[in-house]
Amino acid sequence: MNDRELGCNSGGGQFMDRGRMNQNGVVQPLLTDLYQITMAYAYWKSDKTDDQAVFDLFFRNNPFHGEFTIFAGLEECLKFLDSFHYSQSDIEYLKQTLPEGIENEFFEYLGNLTARDVTLYAIDEGTVAFPRVPIIKIEGPLIIVQLLETTLLTLVNYASLMATNAARYRMVAGKHVKLLEFGLRRAQGPDGGLSASKYSYTGGFDGTSNVLAGKLFNIPVKGTHAHAYITSFSSVGELKTRLLKHKQTGIMEDLLEHAIRHRQMLSHVLDVSTEESSEGELAAMVSYAIAFPDGFMALVDTSGLLNFSAVALALNDLGYHALGIRIDSGDLAYLSCLAREAFEKVAERFKVPWFNKLTIVASNDINEDTILSLNEQGHKIDCFGIGTHLVTCQRQPALGCVYKLVEINGQPRIKLSQDVEKVTMPGNKSAYRLYSADGHALIDLLQKVTEPPPAVGQKVLCRHPFQESKRAYVIPSHVESLYKVYWKSGKICQQLPTLEQVREKVQISLKTLRNDHKRTLNPTPYKVAVSDNLYNFIHDLWLQNAPIGELS
Ligand SMILES: Nc1ncnc2c1ncn2[C@@H]1O[C@H](COP(=O)(O)OP(=O)(O)OP(=O)(O)O)[C@@H](O)[C@H]1O
Numbered sequence: 001m002n003d004r005e006l007g008c009n010s011g012g013g014q015f016m017d018r019g020r021m022n023q024n025g026v027v028q029p030l031l032t033d034l035y036q037i038t039m040a041y042a043y044w045k046s047d048k049t050d051d052q053a054v055f056d057l058f059f060r061n062n063p064f065h066g067e068f069t070i071f072a073g074l075e076e077c078l079k080f081l082d083s084f085h086y087s088q089s090d091i092e093y094l095k096q097t098l099p100e101g102i103e104n105e106f107f108e109y110l111g112n113l114t115a116r117d118v119t120l121y122a123i124d125e126g127t128v129a130f131p132r133v134p135i136i137k138i139e140g141p142l143i144i145v146q147l148l149e150t151t152l153l154t155l156v157n158y159a160s161l162m163a164t165n166a167a168r169y170r171m172v173a174g175k176h177v178k179l180l181e182f183g184l185r186r187a188q189g190p191d192g193g194l195s196a197s198k199y200s201y202t203g204g205f206d207g208t209s210n211v212l213a214g215k216l217f218n219i220p221v222k223g224t225h226a227h228a229y230i231t232s233f234s235s236v237g238e239l240k241t242r243l244l245k246h247k248q249t250g251i252m253e254d255l256l257e258h259a260i261r262h263r264q265m266l267s268h269v270l271d272v273s274t275e276e277s278s279e280g281e282l283a284a285m286v287s288y289a290i291a292f293p294d295g296f297m298a299l300v301d302t303s304g305l306l307n308f309s310a311v312a313l314a315l316n317d318l319g320y321h322a323l324g325i326r327i328d329s330g331d332l333a334y335l336s337c338l339a340r341e342a343f344e345k346v347a348e349r350f351k352v353p354w355f356n357k358l359t360i361v362a363s364n365d366i367n368e369d370t371i372l373s374l375n376e377q378g379h380k381i382d383c384f385g386i387g388t389h390l391v392t393c394q395r396q397p398a399l400g401c402v403y404k405l406v407e408i409n410g411q412p413r414i415k416l417s418q419d420v421e422k423v424t425m426p427g428n429k430s431a432y433r434l435y436s437a438d439g440h441a442l443i444d445l446l447q448k449v450t451e452p453p454p455a456v457g458q459k460v461l462c463r464h465p466f467q468e469s470k471r472a473y474v475i476p477s478h479v480e481s482l483y484k485v486y487w488k489s490g491k492i493c494q495q496l497p498t499l500e501q502v503r504e505k506v507q508i509s510l511k512t513l514r515n516d517h518k519r520t521l522n523p524t525p526y527k528v529a530v531s532d533n534l535y536n537f538i539h540d541l542w543l544q545n546a547p548i549g550e551l552s
């Protein structure tokens with residue numbers, strides 16, 4: 001497929017309105033849970049405001065029965081820190097809303113609060129990430145770091161889930177098939193729709209039908225047309241104009257006349273009687289072709305191939321090449337093969353070789369399993385338009401990212417749970433990814449920040465965080481330190497990648513994962529380990545904090 005592949009197409013960067021380039025207006029300090037603000041008051045009252053806290057933001061399980069997650073949403077988190085400030089009207093609202101008796105100085109304190117004293121470390125956006133390895137680590141005064149929790153979680157959770165979902169669709173579709181996000185109408189509201197468009201592009205989609213997303217994020221916007229366009233015509237008599245200028249000669253010609261002539265001949269070639277195809281559909285296609293002679297892409301139902309081919313040949317007479325068809329019902333494998341076969345026949349019979357290359361778009365409730373099944377059956381689809389299952393992440397609607405206190409004033413904190421899965425990894429930690437000689441990621445290793453980093457060629461003991469007997473020596477061929485300081489002293493400290501670069505990063509990062517971690521059915525879990533030192537530290541602290549029961 002070339003770049004003309006689908007009707008409309010725009011990269012919207014140059015149209016970005018500087019004033020509106022900032023984050024979505026709903027992302028602001030009050031976009032949080034009330035309990036963060038009530039806790040903030042209680043911290044303030046008990047003079048804990050400036051206690052130095054470290055929080056980890058991480059997830060416990062990979063989504064979609066998979067064994068990897070794509071980390072996304074970091075840039076939005078940084079923009080949020082950059083603009084963190086309670087406005088006068090926010091303060092007025094809080095005064096009315098919080099319980100009575102809150103001291104006025106607290107509101108003054110809130111009015112002056114910024115994220116200047118916070119330091120944020122993170123894995124690069126677009127990188128594959130794994131359960132329990134914090135994707136973001138935040139240090140700073142307890143009150144502000146606590147106040148950031150909900151907003152950071154809402155910015156990371158759906159973004160990462162969506163990017164992961166999109167990356168999975170990309171993996172099953174293969175790299176040569178185009179993927180378009182068509183989900184705005186089915187998304188979780190306008191904001192969910194915009195995020196879905198943005199992060200499905202990050203995860204590997206090629207474009208979106210969402211025009212505002214195109215404008216805001218510089219994502220290619222693409223599209224075909226809906227059934228309504230076809231059904232709005234019932235006969236050729238309704239055509240107000242049939243004339244189209246020949247692309248080369250500039251002479252006006254009757255496109256309908258050309259189409260009707262081709263339709264007669266085509267009905268023999270394709271073995272479809274002209275009575276079987278609707279006149280209203282023909283009229284709709286002619287009128288659409290007159291509107292977009294260089295971008296003619298038509299929605300066909302079972303009978304539509306005859307009319308489409310007739311109009312495409314008519315356009316050819318006038319010097320234009322049609323783009324293709326969209327199939328939106330029925331057996332997509334069968335119909336796509338039927339369509340490709342028809343195009344090949346027409347290409348040969350009418351000496352129009354480009355007909356072989358017409359694009360076949362398929363849509364209609366497509367999900368990962370449908371694509372896998374279509375691949376097994378064999379199909380001729382060049383492009384999938386995917387809405388509902390992609391944007392609602394129907395197979396798993398939430399990624400359970402959490403935000404946990406792991407250190408306060410230099411003292412580690414552990415949250416115990418009956419459920420070992422939910423016990424937190426205490427203390428301020430570093431994270432490393434260890435690679436094998438063939439470039440594959442072998443294991444992620446968490447250590448105490450005070451430990452020296454693992455070194456290339458040197459044996460390092462990697463332990464399962466909770467199961468004593470599970471351990472392995474690893475001799476890394478390459479060691480990647482996963483955290484970078486992204487925010488410190490009130491400034492973003494890294495050159496932020498463009499959306500395009502994050503999108504490339506996703507594919508590069510996925511390549512470092514072995515295929516068995518990425519397969520759709522029963523993938524092998526990727527190992528996440530702790531150093532021996534961190535293992536002992538966790539377990540000592542666990543024992544110190546676990547109450548000793550009494551039997552009587
Ligand atoms: N060859 C195929 N193999 C597996 N699944 C398919 C195949 N072709 C289509 N599908 C899927 O089967 C489902 C068919 O849904 P449904 O029966 O509602 O569609 P339809 O009746 O053909 O079309 P409409 O949406 O117009 O009612 C869709 O989810 C579609 O993606």
Ligand SMILES: O=P(O)(O)OC[C@H]1O[C@H](OP(=O)(O)OP(=O)(O)O)[C@H](O)[C@@H]1O
Nearest residue numbers: 182328363364365366385386387388389
């Ligand atoms: O199927 P999805 O993956 O959600 O993709 C988007 C759907 O949106 C359109 O359908 P429309 O809104 O016209 O409704 P329909 O389901 O009746 O076709 C389009 O024809 C796709 O079928």
Ligand SMILES: O=C(O)c1cccnc1
Nearest residue numbers: 182209222223224225385
């Ligand atoms: O452009 C399309 O074909 C499209 C857009 C949104 C939803 N369904 C289809």
Ligand SMILES: [Mg+2]
Nearest residue numbers: 328363364365
């Ligand atoms: Mg549909």
